[in-house]
Structures are given as C-alpha cells and as structure tokens.
Amino acid sequence: MVENRPWLTFLTHFVLICGVVIVVFPVYIALIASTHGPTALSSGMMPLLPGAELWNNVVQVLTEQRRGVAPFWLMAWNSLWMAIIITVGKIAISIISAYAIVYFRFPLRVLAFWMIFITLMLPVEVRIIPTFAVVANLSMLNSYLGLTIPLIASATATFLFRQFFMTIPDELMEAARVDGAGPIKFFRDILLPLSRTNIAALCVILFIYGWMQYLWPLLVTTDPKYYTLMMGVKRMAAVSDADPQWNTIMAAVVMAMLPPVLIVIFMQRLFVKGLVETEK
Amino acid sequence: MASIDLKGVRKVYQGNVTAIHALDLSIADGELVVLVGPSGCGKSTLLRMIAGLETITDGTISIGDDVVNKKEPAERDIAMVFQNYALYPHMSVRQNLEYGLKNRGTPRDEIDRRVNEAARILEITPFLDRKPRQLSGGQRQRVAMGRAIVRQPKAFLFDEPLSNLDAKLRGQMRIEIRRLQRSLKTTSVYVTHDQLEAMTLADRLVVMNGGRIEQVGKPIELYDKPASLFVAGFIGSPPMNLLPIAALQAIAGGTMPSLPTGTDIVGIRPDQVVVGSGEGIALSGTVELIEPVGGESHLYVRVEGLDQTLILVQQGRASVGEADQIDFVLPLAALHGFNKESGLRVD
C-alpha cells in the first residue's frame, strides 16, 4: 500500500467480502440444505439458516440402499483408494523417470523425454473410446487397476521433478560419487530427502486430482460395486424430476466435497506450492 | 598415500574440442602439487579426470601402482574438496562426515573414531550435530575438508576450495590447509586460479595454459626462471614488465646489452628496477599513478616510445610524486629474455 486512502481500503474489503460471498454461496446453500428435512426444500423458498436435521440426513445417506448405486461408504472407499493409488503411483513412476532423464545419458533419452512430453497433449477426453477399448481388452474394466493405471503416466509430475533435479548442484552428486554412492544409493540417500517438500506438495495436488476424477471412472466402471463417489453423487442428483430428496443429496454432496476441501484448507501452503510448481 | 602418474593424458570433447593436449605429469607421494592457470586452461578438467568424474580420451592415469582409467571415483581411493563445499544439506555435519565411510562398510566404532579425530583437528567438534545451512562459509569449508580427511585416502583433490571465501578467510584457510597436508602427508593436487595461493601452497607448481603444461617446478624456480612468456606474466604480482627489444633499442640504444639471438622481448620484475642511475638499460619516464600499498609503493610509469606502462615497486613510500619525471635502470642480471614467436625463454 503506497498511499493511505481509507476509502480505497474500504473498497478493497468490500470487494473481497463480495468475492468470498460469491465463492462461498453455493456451498453455503448446500450446507443449509443438508441440515433440513425433506419438506423444507420442496418449494423455492429455501430457508437460509441451518436446520436440525444434519445428523439424520448423514445417517440416511450412509445407510440407504439405492438401486443401481452402491452404498455411499463403498463409493467413498473406492474414491479414496483411487486417489491414493494415483498419488503414490504417479509420484513413484515420475520421480524415477525424471531421475533417469537428468542423471544418465543413454541412447533413447531424448526420445523418452518427448514421449513423456506428448502425454501433455493427450488428455483423456481426446482418446475416450480407444483408451476404453485398450482397458477393456486388458480386462481391466471394473477394477482398481483400470481406474488408476491409465491416469498415472502423465507428464506434469515428471517435469516438476526434472525441473527440481536440475536445480540441485552438480557437486552434490559428484561428492556422493566420490563418497562411494552409486546411482541407487545417491537417489535414496540424497535426492529423495531433498525432494521431500516437492513430494508432499504433489501428494496434495494429486490426491485432489484423483478424488475429483469423473469422466474416466464413468467410462471404466459398469459394476456399481466399483463406482466412485463423484459418480455416485451425480447419480443421486440426477434421479431428478421424480421428487429428488434434496436434503440428503446435499448432505451427500457436502460429504463428497469434504476431504479435498479439508486438505486444501489445512495444507494450504503445500497445496499452493504444488500448484505453482507443476505449472511453471 | 601414493604417487600419481599421468602419461600422455588427453581429453577431447564431442565436436572435436581438445581440452587437454597429451601431457605427462608425475606427482610424488606426499607432495602438494598446485595446478594453476587462467579460466579454461584445463586445470579443473585435469583434476576431475584424476578423480574419475571426467572420462579420459587417451593416456593413462595411475594412482600408486594401479592404472585407474576405468575405475569409478569411489574405487580410486581419492577424496575431493569442492569449491562449493557440496555438503549434503539435509544431513548433519556428523552424517556428512560419515557418509563415505558408511558406504564402504567401515565398522561403526572406526567411523566414530575417525569422525571425532577429524573434527578435533579441524576444530569443528561443536558443530557436529548442526546442519550445513547453520554454518558460515569458513566452517562449511572445514567440514568439506573433514569429509576428505576421514576417508584417509591415497590422495586429496582440491577444486578451488577457497574461491568462495573472503580475502581474510582465504588467507587463514590457506595456512590451515598447508599445515594439515604437512601433518597428514597425503599426496594432494590443488587447483586454483589465484597465483598467490599457488605460490604459497605448492611443493611444486604446474602452470597450465590452453590445455597444456607451460612449466613445472618449485614455485621459486618458476618465479626466478619462467620458461615462457606466459609463465613470466602469470607468476608474480605485480606482473613482470615485458618489453619489446626493438622499442627499447630505439630509446636506450647506448645502454642496451648484447642479448642472445632470438631474443625479442625482455622481461624484468617490478621490484628489480633500480631508480636513479646505475648499470643497465637506462630509461626515463613520467609517473602516471602511484599505488601506496603500505609497505611498498607501486609506480606506474609512462615512457616515450613504449606502448606498455612500466610498473616499478619501491620499498616504503615513493621517492617521487605523480606526474613527476623519474629516471631508472634495468640491471642486466635481472633481465629475462624471451622469443616472441615461440613464447619461450632464451638463455
């Protein structure tokens, strides 16, 4: 702040409060909706203050059996594992690929780099059918493998690690070599510990990414036992027209949103670092 | 403890760039040899080839009796001290010191013994449990040396270790390194671009230029009898005055001595120029600038007919002031003769 203009400060706060309201509004509505009974929401005149039915709604969501959709907790379980596997898998294969490309010189190196780069230009949406065909041919439909493996090879994590490795001083590796560390020891004793914050930041970002997946699980699962939470929640909401139970739907929505939101709020610094580093 | 022998060692990079032309060098057991030269002369490349961090295009490098061309750095039993210390930032000082020994499977009590001993010698015992980022530059450099000492290697390799320190610290560390090497008696190869460090540390000095060795010998030998124009101009501060015979002939014809054939450049050290009159080539000029360094004064003198500015060193204060005329003499005994084309000394 360069000068002291009180009205500008007032304006700043006003703008920000409006911003926060816009941003929070839908979730606030959802929260409110999840705390009321079924009748309170049947008209457009929605109450703006919380009701007392939150616990009932949550219990109902968790225990009800719907046809064509798996139990809520099962879908949450699937989503959790999908996110975890994607996170761990992606970090693992990316960090070793980046290590190979940066610290070794081998004939196919440049080719490998460009092949990995290409994945940036092939989001799943442009290869829906054929990727589905491959997964089906490998009998990976309706499995955790099918949900996760096709998503773990994209380039962003590899590039992040590569960029990070390039900033590590050459002498560190040379000193380690003189100290008798071979490539694997060097990776384990020196490189990995130094990569800790990057790995943590990536964990946050990738977990959120994995949790949020919608299109791919939609394609790859036909058995409700393997539905993910995002799919399930959407199906609940889409049962529409025939008298949707908005209060429970919103309770489910809020619960589905919770894990990533909590992560972002409590690990904000890591999250921000992860976003900024993967896009640079 | 071992000697190091380089025979016909050559290094050519991709694209046919020759970094090191075939050279030979023998380093005796226990000696501290300094490789000195300007940037790009190949001294660091040579050091890294001895270490095993660069491949050798031709020739052999032996440490002790073993030819080590194909061996990994860890197998050569050498230890290296880097310019940027290269301490493992996430490990404590103690862990940094232990790392090399652990990788070799040294028993625990032996590791502890060596680490504590090295810490004692280098006076870093209070820092053993700190991380490198909590230490100052000088302390980090001592830890880097500690890492080399605990290994008890056949040779120490120093890659411009003092370049990142301030002048005062550099002076102190120089003495410490010298003391350490003398007491441990480990063969050492030390790379620097600083000729003062080179002169004071070396048992023997190797001056390199453009991938070749210009001269090898004791520092004083190189100072007193530089074998080439390059060495003459490189060793000694302020640098030797190098003057073309032809121009001198024109100015001081009468006092010119007869010089061996082939001599077309004559050199004289600034502190050997005699102010006033005496035996030798008589010259006279205007004092452009005086640098009073304290114990001595550096005079920059312009002489009619000479392109170069001569540098004279007088003990104590200067006897003249700036813009004054000064007469001086270049004694014959102090002259060094060089042939311009070959760059070599003519005797």
Add this chain to the structure above:
Amino acid sequence: MDTKRTVFPSQGLPYLLVAPQLIITIIFFIWPAGQAVKSSFEREDPFGLSTSFVGLQHYLRLFQEPAYLASVGRTALFALAVTLISMGLALVLATAVNRLIRAGTTYSTMLLWPYAVSPVVAGILWWFIFNSSTGILPYMLEFFGMRWDHQLNGAHAMILIIIAASWKQISYNFLFFLAGLQSVPQSLNEAAAIDGAGPFKRFWTIVFPLLSPTTFFLMIVNLNYTMFDTFGVIDATTAGGPNQATNTLVYKVYTDGYIGLNLGSSSAQSVILMLFVIVLTVIQFRYVERRVQY
C-alpha cells in the same frame, strides 16, 4: 535438453527407471491416440463386422454438419465466457488481496478452497441453486418477472454451465494472479506514485502490463480447462441439452462415441480436439518459455 554436467555411467539402470512410465504411456496414451487417428479414417459397417478406409470423409462430413459447427460455436462461446468471467473476477480479487497485508491470508484461504471442489460437484451445486422447482435463484428471479428454466431454455442452460464452470475456476486464477502481482516489485509502484499516478492508473499502466506473462499463461490454461475439464459440469447439469444447447465439443465426443457408438465420427472429432491441444501446448511452451529454458 541437457543432463547434468556429470552423469552416472550405468547403461542398464536408466532404462529400468523410465520403463514404467514409458510402458504405461505407450499402452494408454500413444497407442489409443494412434487408434483414434486410425479410426477417424475408417467407417464401420452397421454390424460392426468390418471396417473400410474412407479417408477424410468423416472430417469433411463434420465440417458440413450443422450440429458439429454449432457445437464449435457453442464451445467457443463457452470458453470465451468462462475465461473472461473467471479471470476477470480472479484478477479483481487478487488485486484486492494484494493490497492488504494481514487480512490478506485469511481472505486467500477463503478464496482458494473451491479448487478442491470437483467439476461434477460444482455442477450439482449450481444446478441445485438454479433448479426450476426448488432452486433459490429462480425463486428470486421470479420477483423480477423472469421465469428461469434451464431444462427448456437453451440460453439459460448455457448460462448455467458458464456460471458453474467459472465459479470453480476462480480459485486457480486467483492463486496465479496473486503470485504474479506479488512478483511486481513494490519499488515500481512507489516510483509511479511519486510520478503522480493514482492507484487505478498505476494498475493499468504498470501492474497490468507486467502481469501479462501470467495473464497469457492463464488464458491458455483456462482454454484447456473449458475445453476438457468441464465435462463433469455439463454432465451433472444439462447433459448437453436441452436440445444440444450445451453440447460442447468434448461432450459431443462422449455422446457420439460412447453413447451413440459412432466410432468414426467421434474419432475424427477426437483428433480435431487433439490437434487443438497440440497447438495450445506448443504455444504454451514457446511463449510461456519458462519451462523450456534451462
């Protein structure tokens, strides 16, 4: 495209290290992409028993098909609207936060978390708000005499997905704008103030131009987002309707291919989208150079 100055001499190990990523990349990215390209040149017979090579027929058909062209236009409108709205709002908010020192972090936390909301959930939330029978916004709009029905009115549907998609993306843009603003040296602001420029003038003549790399970068990312990541938003709200009103290109690939099983046409559409991403990526790497400069 360098390695470090010194590399490990192992010849076998690097292959082992890149193998997992490369294998998965080949099986699940490159091969299917290749298949998509191949299918785009073929037509299956009605029974799915044989395929014949038809060259560029699918592509030519697409460009003459009103439905496809309409989808292109729709997608362009959608992309433009979402990018402008979410970037515009994010910039305003980032500028505001940048002016504050202490309260800034609190506001930041409150503005960042929507990133964690998935596109599907964002769609559901706004669908609930705009729901014609129970939503709160149509109720309020009625007071203004406006009857909201995104299930019948195509324009309403488009507005709905634009709002939902923009809402979700505000956080991301906000984050990067804030980072960009913070990298503008304070000394420049001070020099300009001394030169007599008021805060608004300073923003437009100094800060905004300096922000252009960030702005440009975000435009590319937002384009990417609207073209591809918004599938969930559309599926959760309008499913491409009513009457194709929100059938963007990416959604069309899904409906034609996965649901309609028209392999050839859907593949051709995919390939076109692929080309678009390639162009975007090339632009991103060429002009937002940071990544490629080592």
